[in-house]
Amino acid sequence: MPTGKVKFYDEVKGFGFIASDEGNEVFLHVSALPDGMTAIKPGSRVEFSVVDGKKGAQVLSLRVIEVPASLESQQKARTRKPASDLVILVEGLITLLEGIKPGLEHGRLPEGEHGAKIARLLRSAANELD
Secondary structure (H helix, E strand, C coil), rough: EEEEEEEEEEEECCCEEECCHHHHEEEHHHHHCCCCCCCCCCCEEEEEEEEEEEEEEEEEEEEEEECCCCHHHHHHHCCCCCCCHHHHHHHHHHHHHHHHHHHHHHCCCHHHHHHHHHHHHHHHHHHHHH
């Protein structure tokens, strides 16, 4: 079976094209997608069978081999801090939380802006760890 990458796919129109590893472009209709799929991401690596249609080669069926990582996850990976930097952040948070612990034990929340700063720091740490 030939392999290639999805070059283009329009979910609204229900078609696209695959650039085969041999250099040919093959028409891809939504009906050739696996059951339950209504769209496929450009850049997805696929294995497919080809049939000659009225307007040239088109995909009869396909199997997804690999889906590319989203741009968001690639961007996040590039901007992620190294683990050694996170150690410093976590140690600082531990110290900060230990400082507010006695007040919490007595039913007192951090007041106003101090509480908001703590919340921002915790959200920031959570985003770095996610």
